[in-house]
Amino acid sequence: MRPRSISTGVAIVLIAAAVLLPLVAGDYFTAFGTEIAITVLMLSSYRIIVLTGEWSFAHVVLQGVGAYTAAILVKDLGWPFPATLAAGAAMSALVAAILSYPLLRMKGFYFLMGSFAAAEAIRLLWRKIPFFGGTRGLSNIPAPYLELGGVSIDFGHTTNYFYLTLTVVICCLLLMWWMEQARIGGIWRAIQQQDVLAQSIGIESRTYRRLAFVIAAAFAGIAGVLLAYAFGSVTANRFSLNFALYLMIWSIVGGTRTFYGVVLGGVVLMVFDESLRFAEELRPGVYGLILIAVMLFFPQGLERLLAPIVGGPTKAPRRDVVPSTRSENA
Amino acid sequence: MTGILQLLAVRKAFGGLLAADEVSLSVVAGTIHGLIGPNGAGKTTLFSLITGFYRADSGTVVFDGTNVTPMSTSARARLGLVRTFQSNLLFSEQSAIENVVSGGLGTRSRQAFDWLFERPSQRAAVMERAREILQSCGLGDKAEVPAGSLSHGQQRILGIAVALAAGPRLLLLDEPFTGMTAREKDALVEIVQSIRARGASIVLVEHDMRAVMRLCDRITVLNFGKVLAEGTPDQVRRHPDVMAAYLGTA
Amino acid sequence: MQILIDTLLNSAMASAATALVAIGLALVFGVMRVENFAHGELYMVGAYVTWYVSTDLQLTYFSALVCAVLFTALIGAVMEVALFRRLRSNPVGCLIVTIGVLLVLQTAAVWFAGINRTLLVESPFPGALRVSSFALPWHRLFVIVAAIVLMLALTWLLRRTMFGWAVRAMAQDREAASLQGISIGKISIAAMMLSAGLAGAAGGLMAPIVRISPFMGQPVIITAFIVIIMGGLGSVEGAIIASILYSTFFTFVSTYIDSTVAAIAGLCIMLAVLIFMPSGLMGRTEKV
Structure with missing residues (x-):
């Protein structure tokens, strides 16, 4: 139980640090904290897909689906924040469910390219169709505003919005953590480790891969809604291939084996990313070098370095290609 | 001749190679059924056809009264x-x-x-x-x-x-004795018998003839994708075709 | 009428350039089972080297082109030796390091020449061929001819030489190939150099026509992936045929309708191929 109590401790320290952030930092860093929280949500939901053994390029665009949904609902119909949050999640999940039918017939590289094609086509449609604001996107999204029994909170204020985001993200993380402990998490891991064996003991792997894809999309949709309000605007370029690549890179560099790995990795990398801002143009190159170094020297991600401290699997996991059943003994 | 598992004229070809040529067999509930044959006889193919890793070109696979031919591997597994x-x-x-x-x-x-x-x-x-x-x-x-x-x-x-x-009702074991020490083999024989004693039927593909003869109630011999012979271990052991095709050359 | 002639010529040129890039991608996938996402950046590097040698070093365009091919081939060799060789047992790892290389090369280009500079390469063939009232720019014709010559040379290499035999053997079955005494390492380096050199050549050929920027490789790699998926992963012939089909389609749609529509249509085609014909136009997947 010791490792678990340590990771609980780490979680509490992280949350405490997050709660205290606006008190010690200015608006700039608080807004940055909001971005970190949204990124952590993206990374940990992306991990659900990775947990089933696939890499997707569509996740960022599914975030965009949530963002556009919220922007349109709040601007055109004046829906309140909680309703747009739910609608964003539902819409992303719906789009993912539709996409999953063709996409989940593919695996590995084919799935990666298929997810890219579908996502990029959707993104280009946003740029093309005036309803979605074309290349300029949608702007002037009003900040959420709470008026309840004399108490009114304006979430347009950076600190207030940060706390709102933090609350939503922590709820989502708890939900995901719980799912992973439940049977569905075990099933996802079984599929990732040995798809063939999983099928032979009665796990319909495509169904559960689809479920993972859709659930992950719902959380991405929530991250999208949060992003739309945070920036006050939505543009198609925010969901381009570059961001999909970064999501993938961060998952790989941070490691996706454990829940804390993604969260911690997300925080560290965002801070690192911010500290590279003075050399904006060189940033991609630095990431490239890190990615190459990690693949060559720490193929399981940097979380392996922390594993002995915070707990988690100590045995080197095998990610090699599944040796499929021998086709014929000829 | 109602069995827990029935194959009716199951056929599967890979290119020009007929790996299963109109194979019919029946596994009686509660028995240990051996599937033997020389290398390339189509045992593993038949195994994969039964469990749904391959789909048969024609013929039907019936498990406990249910036609499982169109079902996926996992759906078959959930049936047992x-x-x-x-x-x-x-x-x-x-x-x-x-x-x-x-x-x-x-x-x-x-x-x-x-x-x-x-x-x-x-x-x-x-x-x-x-x-x-x-x-x-x-x-x-x-x-x-x-x-x-x-x-x-x-x-x-x-x-x-x-x-x-x-929770299998029919357990298919694919060469379980391969690479085991003599002591482990003895232990496994007991394990297989205890599984059967608890009510499951077993189909066994195996090269180790001693283990097969010791364990199985019935044996089907395959050769070039066809059923060559079927019967009790003693019948199979004495079957002239089997001796010629398999035991004689083994 | 001039528009139609222009579009036809542009289609042919786009087909030629795309084919040069896609062939290399298909070749490397066939031989090494590596999906090289940095391949578009090799094209970009080819264009940069051509620009640098022909303007800053003031050499002729043709020597610049040769330098581009040699330099990109060198990068290819380094990628094979330093990265792919060490990750042979880890196909996903290979794919991911190529993304790393992509980012590094892009950044190197930014650092080398800046983002907002306009880089001009002068073509050795200025002007246009005039046929009655139509103008056919000479350089575009040159690109087409050069690409055809390169492809013929490659076909000869793959069909008639020991190298080609080894490449085809490796594409079919790596273990069997190594049992026959084929050196996996040597052939991989050669294939990677050839592939990178072709991308560099394409970049150099297109340098006088396109806008040179650190990010010019991205649309190219996307097109190349669409094409090799259409053609059947690893099939060189399939890549050529798909390049012609796709580039012609894309050029016509973007000229007569809109380039975004063309891009969306292209992505949908790729998706349709992935769904309905996962082995592509050329049937089998395992083929060079």
Whole structure:
């Protein structure tokens, strides 16, 4: 139980640090904290897909689906924040469910390219169709505003919005953590480790891969809604291939084996990313070098370095290609 | 001749090679049925056709009165048609006990949202059952050992334990004795017999003739994708075609 | 009428350039089972080297082109030796390091020449061929001819030489190939150099026509992936045929309708191929 109590401790320290952030930092860093929280949500939901053994390029665009949904609902119909949050999640999940039918017939590289094609086509449609604001996107999204029994909170204020985001993200993380402990998490891991064996003991792997894809999309949709309000605007370029690549890179560099790995990795990398801002143009190159170094020297991600401290699997996991059943003994 | 498993004129070709040529056979419930034949006779193909890893070109596979021919592997497994693998296919990142728990993931109760909500009492029952299975396979003291650190023979047996966790009514064992020491083989013979004693039927593909003759109630001999002979071990042993095609050259 | 002639010529040129890039991608996938996402950046590097040698070093365009091919081939060799060789047992790892290389090369280009500079390469063939009232720019014709010559040379290499035999053997079955005494390492380096050199050549050929920027490789790699998926992963012939079909389609749609529509249509075609014909136009997947 010791490792678990340590990771609980780490979680509490992280949350405490997050709660205290606006008190010690200015608006700039608080807004940055909001971005970190949204990124952590993206990374940990992306991990659900990775947990089933696939890499997707569509996740960022599914975030965009949530963002556009919220922007349109709040601007055109004046829906309140909680309703747009739910609608964003539902819409992303719906789009993912539709996409999953063709996409989940593919695996590995084919799935990666298929997810890219579908996502990029959707993104280009946003740029093309005036309803979605074309290349300029949608702007002037009003900040959420709470008026309840004399108490009114304006979430347009950076600190207030940060706390709102933090609350939503922590709820989502708890939900995901719980799912992973439940049977569905075990099933996802079984599929990732040995798809063939999983099928032979009665796990319909495509169904559960689809479920993972859709659930992950719902959380991405929530991250999208949060992003739309945070920036006050939505543009198609925010969901381009570059961001999909970064999501993938961060998952790989941070490691996706454990829940804390993604969260911690997300925080560290965002801070690192911010500290590279003075050399904006060189940033991609630095990431490239890190990615190459990690693949060559720490193929399981940097979380392996922390594993002995915070707990988690100590045995080197095998990610090699599944040796499929021998086709014929000829 | 009603059996728990029936193959009716099952045919499968790979290019020009007929790996299963109108194979018909019937496995009687509660028996251990051997499937033998020289290399390339089509045993593994037939195995894959029974479990749904391959789809037959024609013919039907009936399991316990249900036509499972169009079903996926996992759907067949949920009906109780579970296989093991020639290679040691395990959830290698997990310990032995976790492997057995994982083995039951697909076939545990399938009520709505059960995959999300599981009461602690349910979980305890699952662990208890996994322990029992490990115990019955003689791996009780290896529960916490990572699957990858077990010996080859232990991994083979763990593979069977994982399959048992899925609750098979017909268990298909693919060359379970391969690479085992004599002592492990004896232990496995007992394990297989105890599985049958608890009510499951077994189909066994095996090269080790001694083990096959010792264990099986009935044996089907395949050669070039066709059924060459079928009968009790004694009948098969004396069958002239079999001696010519298989035992004589072995 | 001039528009139609222009579009036809542009289609042919786009087909030629795309084919040069896609062939290399298909070749490397066939031989090494590596999906090289940095391949578009090799094209970009080819254009940069051509620009640098022909303007800053003031050498002729043709020597610049040769330098581009040699330099990109060198990068290819380095990628094979330093990265792919060490990750042979880890196909996903290979794919991911190529993304790393992509980012590094892009950044190197930014650092080398800046983002907002306009880089001009002068073509050795200025002007246009006039046929009655139509103008066919000479350089575009040159690109087409050069690409055809390169492809013929490659076909000869793959069909008639020991190298080609080894490449085809490796594409079919790596283990069997190594049992026959084929050196996996040597052939992999050669294939990677050839592939990178072709991308560099394409970049150099297109340098006088396109806008040179650090990010010019991205649309190219996307097109190349669409094309090799259409053609059947690893099939060189399939890549050529698909390049012609796709580039012609894309050029016509973007000229007569809109380039975004063309891009969306292209992506949908790729998706349709992935769904309905996962082995592509040329049937089998395992083929060079």
